[in-house]
Amino acid sequence: MLHEELVANLRNMLVEGQIPPGARIDERELCARFGISRTPLREALKVLASEGTIVLLPHKGARAAKLTRKDVADLFEVVEGLEAKAGELACERITEAQLAEIAAAHHAMVEHHKAGDLAAYYRCNRTIHELIVAAADNAVLAGLYQSVTARIRRARFVAPMSPEHWALAVLEHEAILNALVRRDSRALAYLLGRHLRHKREETERAGFAADAEQTTRNRKARTRAAGEG
Template identity: 40%
Template sequence: MTASVTVLPVPARPRRTGATKPARVAELIREMIIQDTLPPGAPIRERALAEQLQVSRTPLREALKILAAEGLVEIEPHRGAVVAAPSPTEMRELLQLLGVIEAYAGELAAASATEEEIREITALHYEMLAAYTRGDRLTYFHRNQAIHLALVRATRNRTLVAHHGRINARVYRARYISNLETQRWEKAIEEHEAILAALQRRDGAGLAAILREHVLRGWDETQILLAAQVAS
Protein backbone atom coordinates (compact mmCIF):
# COMPACT_ATOMS: atom_id res chain seq x y z
CA MET A 1 0.00 0.00 0.00
CA THR A 2 1.37 3.42 -0.92
CA ALA A 3 1.98 5.74 2.00
CA SER A 4 0.07 9.01 1.82
CA VAL A 5 2.17 12.15 1.65
CA THR A 6 1.14 15.08 3.80
CA VAL A 7 3.43 18.07 4.07
CA LEU A 8 3.77 19.25 7.66
CA PRO A 9 4.67 22.85 8.50
CA VAL A 10 8.42 23.08 9.01
CA PRO A 11 9.39 25.16 12.06
CA ALA A 12 11.91 27.93 11.65
CA ARG A 13 15.47 26.68 11.87
CA PRO A 14 18.92 28.05 11.09
CA ARG A 15 19.29 28.29 7.32
CA ARG A 16 22.49 27.72 5.45
CA THR A 17 23.56 30.97 3.87
CA GLY A 18 23.16 30.90 0.09
CA ALA A 19 21.41 27.52 0.03
CA THR A 20 20.29 26.54 -3.46
CA LYS A 21 16.68 25.69 -4.27
CA PRO A 22 17.41 21.94 -4.44
CA ALA A 23 19.10 22.19 -1.03
CA ARG A 24 16.05 23.92 0.43
CA VAL A 25 13.75 21.29 -1.08
CA ALA A 26 16.00 18.54 0.29
CA GLU A 27 15.67 20.12 3.73
CA LEU A 28 11.87 19.97 3.54
CA ILE A 29 11.91 16.33 2.46
CA ARG A 30 14.43 15.53 5.20
CA GLU A 31 11.94 16.89 7.75
CA MET A 32 9.22 14.68 6.30
CA ILE A 33 11.48 11.64 6.61
CA ILE A 34 12.48 12.19 10.23
CA GLN A 35 8.84 12.81 11.23
CA ASP A 36 7.66 9.67 9.37
CA THR A 37 5.47 11.66 6.99
CA LEU A 38 7.59 9.74 4.50
CA PRO A 39 8.33 6.51 6.42
CA PRO A 40 11.11 4.02 5.63
CA GLY A 41 10.42 2.13 2.41
CA ALA A 42 7.80 4.62 1.19
CA PRO A 43 7.88 5.34 -2.56
CA ILE A 44 8.36 9.00 -3.41
CA ARG A 45 5.80 10.10 -6.01
CA GLU A 46 7.56 12.95 -7.76
CA ARG A 47 4.54 14.63 -9.31
CA ALA A 48 2.45 14.61 -6.14
CA LEU A 49 5.35 15.70 -3.95
CA ALA A 50 6.34 18.50 -6.34
CA GLU A 51 2.77 19.82 -6.27
CA GLN A 52 2.58 19.68 -2.48
CA LEU A 53 5.94 21.42 -2.05
CA GLN A 54 5.01 23.86 -4.83
CA VAL A 55 8.20 23.31 -6.79
CA SER A 56 8.97 22.02 -10.26
CA ARG A 57 10.24 18.49 -10.72
CA THR A 58 13.76 19.63 -11.69
CA PRO A 59 14.78 20.97 -8.24
CA LEU A 60 12.87 18.07 -6.66
CA ARG A 61 14.97 15.54 -8.57
CA GLU A 62 18.15 17.39 -7.63
CA ALA A 63 16.99 17.37 -4.00
CA LEU A 64 16.46 13.61 -4.16
CA LYS A 65 20.02 13.20 -5.43
CA ILE A 66 21.25 15.15 -2.39
CA LEU A 67 19.27 12.88 -0.07
CA ALA A 68 20.46 9.78 -1.92
CA ALA A 69 24.07 10.88 -1.35
CA GLU A 70 23.23 11.19 2.36
CA GLY A 71 21.73 7.70 2.43
CA LEU A 72 18.22 8.90 3.31
CA VAL A 73 16.77 8.03 -0.09
CA GLU A 74 17.48 5.25 -2.58
CA ILE A 75 17.03 5.94 -6.29
CA GLU A 76 16.25 2.84 -8.31
CA PRO A 77 16.72 3.01 -12.10
CA HIS A 78 13.40 3.00 -13.98
CA ARG A 79 11.49 2.75 -10.69
CA GLY A 80 12.09 6.08 -8.96
CA ALA A 81 13.03 6.97 -5.41
CA VAL A 82 12.09 5.35 -2.12
CA VAL A 83 12.89 6.33 1.46
CA ALA A 84 15.83 4.27 2.70
CA ALA A 85 15.05 1.58 5.26
CA PRO A 86 18.36 0.64 6.93
CA SER A 87 18.41 -2.54 8.99
CA PRO A 88 18.86 -2.41 12.79
CA THR A 89 22.33 -3.91 12.34
CA GLU A 90 23.33 -1.17 9.91
CA MET A 91 21.96 1.53 12.21
CA ARG A 92 23.82 0.10 15.20
CA GLU A 93 27.09 0.02 13.27
CA LEU A 94 26.63 3.58 12.02
CA LEU A 95 25.85 4.92 15.49
CA GLN A 96 28.77 3.06 17.03
CA LEU A 97 31.02 4.71 14.46
CA LEU A 98 29.38 8.09 15.04
CA GLY A 99 30.00 7.73 18.77
CA VAL A 100 33.71 7.21 18.13
CA ILE A 101 33.87 10.17 15.73
CA GLU A 102 32.04 12.53 18.09
CA ALA A 103 34.16 11.41 21.04
CA TYR A 104 37.34 12.23 19.13
CA ALA A 105 35.81 15.51 17.98
CA GLY A 106 35.04 16.40 21.59
CA GLU A 107 38.62 15.73 22.62
CA LEU A 108 39.93 17.98 19.85
CA ALA A 109 37.29 20.69 20.28
CA ALA A 110 38.02 21.07 23.99
CA ALA A 111 41.52 22.20 23.03
CA SER A 112 40.86 24.07 19.78
CA ALA A 113 37.47 25.79 20.21
CA THR A 114 37.65 29.56 20.47
CA GLU A 115 35.87 31.43 23.24
CA GLU A 116 33.44 32.73 20.60
CA GLU A 117 32.65 29.17 19.49
CA ILE A 118 32.03 28.12 23.08
CA ARG A 119 29.68 31.09 23.52
CA GLU A 120 27.85 30.06 20.33
CA ILE A 121 27.44 26.49 21.57
CA THR A 122 26.27 27.80 24.95
CA ALA A 123 23.63 29.96 23.23
CA LEU A 124 22.44 26.96 21.19
CA HIS A 125 22.25 24.94 24.39
CA TYR A 126 19.88 27.43 26.00
CA GLU A 127 17.77 27.63 22.84
CA MET A 128 17.55 23.84 22.98
CA LEU A 129 16.48 23.98 26.64
CA ALA A 130 13.78 26.51 25.76
CA ALA A 131 12.42 24.16 23.09
CA TYR A 132 12.46 21.30 25.60
CA THR A 133 10.50 23.40 28.09
CA ARG A 134 7.89 24.15 25.40
CA GLY A 135 7.70 20.48 24.42
CA ASP A 136 8.79 21.42 20.89
CA ARG A 137 10.65 18.28 19.85
CA LEU A 138 11.46 19.32 16.29
CA THR A 139 13.03 22.67 17.22
CA TYR A 140 14.80 20.90 20.09
CA PHE A 141 16.21 18.38 17.63
CA HIS A 142 17.51 21.07 15.29
CA ARG A 143 19.26 22.94 18.11
CA ASN A 144 20.61 19.64 19.41
CA GLN A 145 22.06 18.81 16.01
CA ALA A 146 23.46 22.33 15.67
CA ILE A 147 25.38 21.79 18.92
CA HIS A 148 26.87 18.51 17.72
CA LEU A 149 27.83 20.03 14.36
CA ALA A 150 29.35 23.11 16.01
CA LEU A 151 31.48 20.88 18.25
CA VAL A 152 32.77 18.97 15.24
CA ARG A 153 33.49 22.15 13.27
CA ALA A 154 35.43 23.51 16.24
CA THR A 155 38.02 20.75 15.71
CA ARG A 156 39.19 22.53 12.53
CA ASN A 157 39.73 19.09 11.04
CA ARG A 158 38.09 19.17 7.62
CA THR A 159 38.39 15.43 7.07
CA LEU A 160 36.70 14.73 10.40
CA VAL A 161 33.94 17.24 9.61
CA ALA A 162 33.30 15.60 6.22
CA HIS A 163 33.15 12.04 7.58
CA HIS A 164 30.95 13.10 10.49
CA GLY A 165 28.56 14.83 8.09
CA ARG A 166 28.15 11.72 5.94
CA ILE A 167 27.56 9.36 8.88
CA ASN A 168 25.31 11.77 10.77
CA ALA A 169 23.08 12.30 7.73
CA ARG A 170 22.42 8.57 7.50
CA VAL A 171 21.29 8.33 11.14
CA TYR A 172 19.34 11.61 11.13
CA ARG A 173 15.95 9.97 11.58
CA ALA A 174 17.22 7.60 14.29
CA ARG A 175 18.64 10.51 16.29
CA TYR A 176 15.29 12.29 16.12
CA ILE A 177 13.36 9.18 17.16
CA SER A 178 15.61 8.64 20.19
CA ASN A 179 14.05 11.63 21.96
CA LEU A 180 10.40 10.72 21.36
CA GLU A 181 10.32 8.82 24.64
CA THR A 182 9.97 11.33 27.49
CA GLN A 183 12.38 9.72 29.96
CA ARG A 184 15.10 9.47 27.30
CA TRP A 185 14.48 13.10 26.37
CA GLU A 186 14.96 14.13 30.00
CA LYS A 187 18.16 12.07 30.21
CA ALA A 188 19.46 13.65 26.99
CA ILE A 189 19.04 17.08 28.58
CA GLU A 190 21.17 15.98 31.55
CA GLU A 191 23.81 14.65 29.17
CA HIS A 192 23.88 17.92 27.23
CA GLU A 193 24.36 19.85 30.47
CA ALA A 194 27.40 17.65 31.12
CA ILE A 195 28.64 18.13 27.53
CA LEU A 196 28.51 21.91 27.88
CA ALA A 197 30.18 21.88 31.30
CA ALA A 198 33.04 19.68 30.02
CA LEU A 199 33.55 21.95 27.01
CA GLN A 200 33.61 25.07 29.17
CA ARG A 201 36.21 23.39 31.43
CA ARG A 202 38.11 22.32 28.29
CA ASP A 203 38.09 18.78 29.65
CA GLY A 204 38.83 16.82 26.47
CA ALA A 205 38.86 13.35 28.02
CA GLY A 206 35.65 13.99 29.93
CA LEU A 207 33.90 15.47 26.91
CA ALA A 208 34.93 12.51 24.74
CA ALA A 209 33.53 9.99 27.24
CA ILE A 210 30.23 11.86 27.62
CA LEU A 211 29.71 12.20 23.86
CA ARG A 212 30.40 8.52 23.16
CA GLU A 213 27.95 7.42 25.84
CA HIS A 214 25.39 10.03 24.72
CA VAL A 215 25.28 8.69 21.16
CA LEU A 216 25.11 5.03 22.19
CA ARG A 217 22.38 5.62 24.78
CA GLY A 218 20.34 7.29 22.08
CA TRP A 219 20.60 4.14 19.97
CA ASP A 220 19.48 1.92 22.87
CA GLU A 221 16.26 3.93 23.14
CA THR A 222 15.79 4.08 19.38
CA GLN A 223 15.86 0.27 19.12
CA ILE A 224 13.02 0.02 21.64
CA LEU A 225 10.90 2.61 19.83
CA LEU A 226 11.51 1.08 16.40
CA ALA A 227 10.59 -2.37 17.70
CA ALA A 228 7.37 -0.94 19.12
CA GLN A 229 6.55 0.63 15.73
CA VAL A 230 7.05 -2.70 13.96
CA ALA A 231 4.90 -4.53 16.53
CA SER A 232 2.05 -2.06 16.10
Protein backbone atom coordinates (compact mmCIF):
# COMPACT_ATOMS: atom_id res chain seq x y z
CA MET A 1 0.00 0.00 0.00
CA LEU A 2 2.61 2.47 1.08
CA HIS A 3 4.94 1.00 -1.42
CA GLU A 4 3.27 1.62 -4.74
CA GLU A 5 2.53 5.09 -3.46
CA LEU A 6 6.16 5.69 -2.61
CA VAL A 7 7.32 4.54 -6.03
CA ALA A 8 4.65 6.70 -7.66
CA ASN A 9 5.68 9.72 -5.61
CA LEU A 10 9.33 9.33 -6.44
CA ARG A 11 8.59 8.75 -10.10
CA ASN A 12 6.48 11.88 -10.07
CA MET A 13 9.27 13.90 -8.53
CA LEU A 14 11.57 12.67 -11.25
CA VAL A 15 9.13 13.17 -14.10
CA GLU A 16 8.17 16.64 -12.90
CA GLY A 17 11.81 17.56 -12.68
CA GLN A 18 11.82 18.22 -8.94
CA ILE A 19 14.83 15.95 -9.05
CA PRO A 20 16.62 17.14 -12.18
CA PRO A 21 18.15 14.65 -14.63
CA GLY A 22 21.58 13.54 -13.54
CA ALA A 23 21.11 14.81 -10.00
CA ARG A 24 22.31 12.75 -7.12
CA ILE A 25 19.57 11.15 -5.02
CA ASP A 26 20.16 11.64 -1.32
CA GLU A 27 18.62 8.70 0.53
CA ARG A 28 18.80 10.49 3.87
CA GLU A 29 16.96 13.53 2.63
CA LEU A 30 14.23 11.50 0.96
CA CYS A 31 13.81 9.36 4.07
CA ALA A 32 13.29 12.51 6.10
CA ARG A 33 10.90 13.95 3.53
CA PHE A 34 8.71 10.86 3.43
CA GLY A 35 9.16 10.01 7.08
CA ILE A 36 10.31 6.48 6.39
CA SER A 37 13.51 4.53 6.88
CA ARG A 38 16.04 3.60 4.26
CA THR A 39 14.79 0.05 3.73
CA PRO A 40 11.51 0.83 1.94
CA LEU A 41 13.10 3.78 0.16
CA ARG A 42 15.83 1.61 -1.24
CA GLU A 43 13.27 -0.96 -2.39
CA ALA A 44 11.52 1.82 -4.29
CA LEU A 45 14.80 3.00 -5.80
CA LYS A 46 15.51 -0.51 -7.05
CA VAL A 47 12.16 -0.57 -8.80
CA LEU A 48 12.74 2.80 -10.42
CA ALA A 49 16.18 1.65 -11.51
CA SER A 50 14.69 -1.43 -13.17
CA GLU A 51 12.38 0.91 -15.09
CA GLY A 52 15.32 3.03 -16.17
CA THR A 53 14.03 6.12 -14.41
CA ILE A 54 17.13 6.28 -12.24
CA VAL A 55 20.54 4.66 -12.44
CA LEU A 56 22.26 2.89 -9.57
CA LEU A 57 26.03 3.08 -9.41
CA PRO A 58 27.28 0.38 -7.03
CA HIS A 59 28.60 1.91 -3.83
CA LYS A 60 28.13 5.32 -5.38
CA GLY A 61 24.42 5.82 -4.94
CA ALA A 62 21.53 6.64 -7.20
CA ARG A 63 21.20 9.39 -9.80
CA ALA A 64 18.22 10.54 -11.78
CA ALA A 65 18.69 9.16 -15.27
CA LYS A 66 19.87 11.72 -17.76
CA LEU A 67 18.53 11.05 -21.19
CA THR A 68 20.90 11.29 -24.10
CA ARG A 69 19.56 12.07 -27.56
CA LYS A 70 19.83 8.40 -28.33
CA ASP A 71 17.79 7.52 -25.24
CA VAL A 72 15.05 9.94 -26.23
CA ALA A 73 15.06 8.62 -29.78
CA ASP A 74 14.82 5.04 -28.49
CA LEU A 75 11.96 5.91 -26.17
CA PHE A 76 10.02 7.68 -28.88
CA GLU A 77 10.44 4.70 -31.17
CA VAL A 78 9.13 2.35 -28.51
CA VAL A 79 6.16 4.61 -27.84
CA GLU A 80 5.51 4.54 -31.58
CA GLY A 81 5.42 0.77 -31.53
CA LEU A 82 3.15 0.67 -28.49
CA GLU A 83 0.77 3.30 -29.83
CA ALA A 84 0.56 1.59 -33.19
CA LYS A 85 -0.43 -1.67 -31.56
CA ALA A 86 -2.77 0.14 -29.17
CA GLY A 87 -4.47 1.88 -32.06
CA GLU A 88 -4.85 -1.37 -33.93
CA LEU A 89 -6.42 -3.10 -30.95
CA ALA A 90 -8.54 -0.08 -30.09
CA CYS A 91 -10.11 -0.22 -33.54
CA GLU A 92 -11.21 -3.78 -32.83
CA ARG A 93 -12.38 -3.26 -29.27
CA ILE A 94 -13.38 0.31 -28.60
CA THR A 95 -16.90 0.83 -27.32
CA GLU A 96 -19.17 3.66 -28.30
CA ALA A 97 -18.86 5.08 -24.80
CA GLN A 98 -15.06 5.10 -25.03
CA LEU A 99 -15.22 6.64 -28.46
CA ALA A 100 -17.53 9.37 -27.17
CA GLU A 101 -15.11 10.05 -24.34
CA ILE A 102 -12.22 10.43 -26.74
CA ALA A 103 -14.27 12.65 -29.02
CA ALA A 104 -15.16 14.84 -26.05
CA ALA A 105 -11.53 15.15 -25.03
CA HIS A 106 -10.64 15.92 -28.62
CA HIS A 107 -13.15 18.73 -28.90
CA ALA A 108 -12.06 20.17 -25.58
CA MET A 109 -8.50 20.04 -26.87
CA VAL A 110 -9.45 21.89 -30.03
CA GLU A 111 -11.04 24.60 -27.89
CA HIS A 112 -7.88 24.92 -25.83
CA HIS A 113 -5.92 25.28 -29.06
CA LYS A 114 -8.23 28.04 -30.20
CA ALA A 115 -7.81 29.72 -26.82
CA GLY A 116 -4.06 29.32 -27.02
CA ASP A 117 -3.93 27.49 -23.67
CA LEU A 118 -0.97 25.20 -24.20
CA ALA A 119 -1.01 23.58 -20.77
CA ALA A 120 -4.69 22.68 -21.02
CA TYR A 121 -4.11 21.51 -24.59
CA TYR A 122 -1.36 19.19 -23.45
CA ARG A 123 -3.57 17.79 -20.70
CA CYS A 124 -6.31 16.88 -23.18
CA ASN A 125 -3.73 15.63 -25.64
CA ARG A 126 -2.27 13.26 -23.11
CA THR A 127 -5.72 12.14 -22.05
CA ILE A 128 -6.61 11.24 -25.63
CA HIS A 129 -3.51 9.15 -26.11
CA GLU A 130 -4.12 7.39 -22.81
CA LEU A 131 -7.76 6.75 -23.67
CA ILE A 132 -6.75 5.16 -26.95
CA VAL A 133 -4.37 2.91 -25.06
CA ALA A 134 -7.11 2.12 -22.55
CA ALA A 135 -9.48 1.26 -25.40
CA ALA A 136 -7.01 -1.38 -26.53
CA ASP A 137 -8.05 -3.29 -23.41
CA ASN A 138 -4.59 -4.69 -22.80
CA ALA A 139 -3.27 -4.31 -19.27
CA VAL A 140 0.33 -5.16 -20.14
CA LEU A 141 0.36 -2.68 -22.99
CA ALA A 142 -1.15 0.01 -20.78
CA GLY A 143 1.42 -0.60 -18.07
CA LEU A 144 4.37 -0.42 -20.44
CA TYR A 145 2.92 2.66 -22.09
CA GLN A 146 2.68 4.40 -18.74
CA SER A 147 6.20 3.42 -17.81
CA VAL A 148 7.79 4.43 -21.10
CA THR A 149 5.87 7.66 -21.63
CA ALA A 150 6.66 8.78 -18.10
CA ARG A 151 10.32 8.93 -19.04
CA ILE A 152 9.72 11.38 -21.88
CA ARG A 153 6.71 13.16 -20.45
CA ARG A 154 8.59 16.40 -20.01
CA ALA A 155 9.86 16.24 -23.55
CA ARG A 156 6.39 15.56 -24.92
CA PHE A 157 4.20 17.72 -22.76
CA VAL A 158 6.33 20.59 -21.59
CA ALA A 159 8.24 21.59 -24.67
CA PRO A 160 6.87 24.69 -26.39
CA MET A 161 5.42 24.46 -29.90
CA SER A 162 5.50 26.84 -32.80
CA PRO A 163 2.03 27.96 -33.96
CA GLU A 164 2.52 26.09 -37.22
CA HIS A 165 3.35 22.81 -35.55
CA TRP A 166 0.60 23.24 -33.03
CA ALA A 167 -1.91 23.68 -35.83
CA LEU A 168 -0.48 20.67 -37.62
CA ALA A 169 -0.75 18.58 -34.47
CA VAL A 170 -4.42 19.49 -34.16
CA LEU A 171 -5.02 18.47 -37.75
CA GLU A 172 -3.26 15.19 -37.10
CA HIS A 173 -5.49 14.59 -34.10
CA GLU A 174 -8.48 15.32 -36.27
CA ALA A 175 -7.35 12.56 -38.62
CA ILE A 176 -6.62 10.24 -35.71
CA LEU A 177 -10.12 10.64 -34.33
CA ASN A 178 -11.50 10.10 -37.80
CA ALA A 179 -9.59 6.86 -38.29
CA LEU A 180 -10.76 5.66 -34.90
CA VAL A 181 -14.38 6.39 -35.75
CA ARG A 182 -13.93 4.44 -38.98
CA ARG A 183 -12.13 1.66 -37.12
CA ASP A 184 -9.40 1.96 -39.73
CA SER A 185 -6.57 0.36 -37.80
CA ARG A 186 -4.02 0.64 -40.61
CA ALA A 187 -4.62 4.35 -41.01
CA LEU A 188 -4.73 4.91 -37.27
CA ALA A 189 -1.39 3.20 -36.70
CA TYR A 190 0.15 5.25 -39.48
CA LEU A 191 -1.31 8.53 -38.23
CA LEU A 192 -0.28 7.92 -34.63
CA GLY A 193 3.24 7.13 -35.81
CA ARG A 194 3.51 10.22 -37.95
CA HIS A 195 2.06 12.37 -35.18
CA LEU A 196 4.64 11.09 -32.74
CA ARG A 197 7.52 11.51 -35.18
CA HIS A 198 6.50 15.13 -35.66
CA LYS A 199 6.41 15.58 -31.90
CA ARG A 200 9.83 14.04 -31.66
CA GLU A 201 11.24 16.39 -34.30
CA GLU A 202 9.74 19.24 -32.32
CA THR A 203 11.44 18.18 -29.09
CA GLU A 204 14.69 17.56 -30.97
CA ARG A 205 14.61 21.14 -32.17
CA ALA A 206 13.82 22.35 -28.68
CA GLY A 207 17.04 20.59 -27.64
CA PHE A 208 15.39 18.83 -24.76
CA ALA A 209 17.87 16.04 -24.45
CA ALA A 210 21.49 16.93 -23.94
CA ASP A 211 24.70 15.01 -24.31
CA ALA A 212 25.81 13.11 -21.29
CA GLU A 213 28.98 15.11 -20.66
CA GLN A 214 27.24 18.40 -21.03
CA THR A 215 24.51 17.42 -18.62
CA THR A 216 27.01 16.29 -16.04
CA ARG A 217 28.83 19.58 -16.15
CA ASN A 218 25.60 21.51 -15.92
CA ARG A 219 24.45 19.46 -12.98
CA LYS A 220 27.61 20.05 -11.01
CA ALA A 221 27.43 23.75 -11.64
CA ARG A 222 23.78 23.88 -10.72
CA THR A 223 24.26 21.82 -7.59
CA ARG A 224 26.95 24.14 -6.30
CA ALA A 225 25.05 27.25 -7.21
CA ALA A 226 21.57 26.34 -6.00
CA GLY A 227 22.21 23.91 -3.21
CA GLU A 228 18.70 22.53 -3.45
CA GLY A 229 15.90 21.65 -5.89
